Amino acid sequence: MLDQNIIEQLEALVGKENVLTGKVDLVAYSYDATADLPRQMPDVVVLPTSAEMVQEIVRLARRNKIAIYPRGAGTNLSGGAVPLKKGIVLSFQKMNAILEVDAANLTAVVQPGVVIAALNSAVAQHGLIYPPDPGTVATATMGGSAAENSGGLRGLKYGVTKNYIMGMEVVLASGEKVRFGGKTVKNVTAYDFSNLFVGSEGTLGIITELTAKLIPAPKYRRTMMGVFKSLADAGNAVAGIIAAQVIPATLEIMDRMTIRTVEDFAHIGLPVDAESLLLIEVDGMSEDVVRAEAEAVMQVVTGNNGDLKTAETDQERDQLWTARRNALPALASLNNMVVLEDATVPRSRITDMLIACQDIGKKYNLTLGTFGHAGDGNLHPTILCDKRNQEEVARVHKAVDEIFEVALRFGGTLSGEHGIGVAKMKYLGDELGQSGLNLMRNIKEALDPEYILNPGKMVPLREN
Numbered sequence: 001m002l003d004q005n006i007i008e009q010l011e012a013l014v015g016k017e018n019v020l021t022g023k024v025d026l027v028a029y030s031y032d033a034t035a036d037l038p039r040q041m042p043d044v045v046v047l048p049t050s051a052e053m054v055q056e057i058v059r060l061a062r063r064n065k066i067a068i069y070p071r072g073a074g075t076n077l078s079g080g081a082v083p084l085k086k087g088i089v090l091s092f093q094k095m096n097a098i099l100e101v102d103a104a105n106l107t108a109v110v111q112p113g114v115v116i117a118a119l120n121s122a123v124a125q126h127g128l129i130y131p132p133d134p135g136t137v138a139t140a141t142m143g144g145s146a147a148e149n150s151g152g153l154r155g156l157k158y159g160v161t162k163n164y165i166m167g168m169e170v171v172l173a174s175g176e177k178v179r180f181g182g183k184t185v186k187n188v189t190a191y192d193f194s195n196l197f198v199g200s201e202g203t204l205g206i207i208t209e210l211t212a213k214l215i216p217a218p219k220y221r222r223t224m225m226g227v228f229k230s231l232a233d234a235g236n237a238v239a240g241i242i243a244a245q246v247i248p249a250t251l252e253i254m255d256r257m258t259i260r261t262v263e264d265f266a267h268i269g270l271p272v273d274a275e276s277l278l279l280i281e282v283d284g285m286s287e288d289v290v291r292a293e294a295e296a297v298m299q300v301v302t303g304n305n306g307d308l309k310t311a312e313t314d315q316e317r318d319q320l321w322t323a324r325r326n327a328l329p330a331l332a333s334l335n336n337m338v339v340l341e342d343a344t345v346p347r348s349r350i351t352d353m354l355i356a357c358q359d360i361g362k363k364y365n366l367t368l369g370t371f372g373h374a375g376d377g378n379l380h381p382t383i384l385c386d387k388r389n390q391e392e393v394a395r396v397h398k399a400v401d402e403i404f405e406v407a408l409r410f411g412g413t414l415s416g417e418h419g420i421g422v423a424k425m426k427y428l429g430d431e432l433g434q435s436g437l438n439l440m441r442n443i444k445e446a447l448d449p450e451y452i453l454n455p456g457k458m459v460p461l462r463e464n
């Protein structure tokens with residue numbers, strides 16, 4: 001427990017109303033969206049309202065060797081926001097201002113607590129969008145999604161968060177504040193700091209401001225559903241669409257288990273006899289190009305034994321995306337523990353990976369559904385189990401080990417978008433090797449030698 005004196009110093013820094021120590025509050029910050037991780041209450045939750053406050057909090061924490069856990073909306077799926085060593089949770093819910101929308105330069109400057117959907121609402125009146133689109137756009141924050149380098153449904157055509165962060169203000173573990181990047185399209189001054197801090201999961205510095213890139217909103221789009229009798233046909237259609245040189249904004253897949261569960265959950269008329277579905281959206285500025293791309297998609301889908309349905313109205317389109325966004329909540333409703341992975345493979349191995357996931361589910365006698373961003377090779381095998389059944393939980397762990405082993409064997413990676421956090425740290429050496437782990441530690445220790453920023457996440461501690 002923290003000394004009362006530290007709490008009083010925090011209250012003096014940010015105001016009493018921005019320091020939470022009640023048990024109900026501490027419980028609320030003891031977990032994030034990740035299943036299967038022990039909960040840990042922090043000693044205190046602090047809600048800063050300025051970067052200067054963040055600097056002072058960091059200096060206080062460093063002097064007293066207290067861990068700091070930055071937190072956005074807590075929707076990450078790798079345990080990134082869990083305060084493993086107690087200490088301070090730094091919540092950005094009060095630093096949620098959109099500081100500027102510069103339509104002439106296609107940029108926006110935001111505080112880290114801005115919710116992604118709020119930024120999109122603010123820029124829509126200028127005919128612009130901020131493309132990164134995780135399933136949690138309506139809750140996840142700009143700071144949290146930058147720290148995770150979140151991807152989402154539009155990654156295939158538009159890229160991921162790192163492609164849209166042009167500059168930042170970051171408070172370092174020393175308490176210094178650095179600013180880098182900005183509104184210029186080109187900037188090769190110094191190391192590429194934005195790309196160092198994007199995806200660093202709160203372990204290298206605390207993001208207090210971001211400059212985001214915006215793009216013109218596409219004017220036309222076509223949303224389609226490909227229905228397949230086999231996973232292999234669906235996987236081949238994914239490869240075929242890309243080979244036809246069509247890059248859809250979205251190219252999502254669901255297996256049979258996910259289709260049935262979503263249909264039971266949302267009642268939107270999905271074909272429950274299908275073995276697999278592809279949800280495909282093409283978009284652009286030219287109606288002719290969008291129409292031609294939709295036709296090319298249709299040829300590939302039918303050429304791979306699929307049926308293609310096109311959404312004719314906005315309502316039909318919304319229903320299809322509701323189906324996709326409901327995949328995880330629907331699966332999660334089936335049991336009391338849901339383990340969602342994001343093993344990612346080269347696109348050419350998508351079919352192999354889908355089949356491997358199903359086989360692993362059968363081998364360990366588990367309920368396993370797979371959905372995900374097929375166009376990116378980014379699958380979300382999702383395992384449901386009863387957390388009170390220790391024997392079943394042990395089988396889940398074995399299955400997860402095997403999923404990652406297969407993903408790496410197929411030339412893939414441990415995480416396409418959910419990050420390493422606590423959940424995947426034990427596999428990191430399998431992908432990076434010892435020299436890669438050493439490099440991670442060297443970077444971490446250069447910036448945060450005392451491991452006060454999000455300790456126990458992403459970077460394994462040294463063994464001695």
Ligand SMILES: Cc1cc2nc3c(=O)[nH]c(=O)nc-3n(C[C@H](O)[C@H](O)[C@H](O)COP(=O)(O)OP(=O)(O)OC[C@H]3O[C@@H](n4cnc5c(N)ncnc54)[C@H](O)[C@@H]3O)c2cc1C
Pocket residue numbers: 032033069070071072073074075076077079080081092112133134135136139140141142143144145146147148149150151152153201202203205206207208328329417418454457
């Ligand atoms: C149903 C569901 C669907 C999802 N779909 C997707 C998806 O499609 N694609 C995808 O990529 N992810 C997805 N996610 C994961 C998650 O939503 C994203 O990682 C999200 O962007 C995290 O934002 P957050 O504000 O909740 O961050 P948090 O969970 O609060 O934090 C995430 C990490 O960032 C750090 N952090 C937070 N704020 C700061 C800051 N200001 N400075 C430094 N570090 C900070 C935290 O310490 C933590 O390590 C999904 C999650 C759920 C539950």
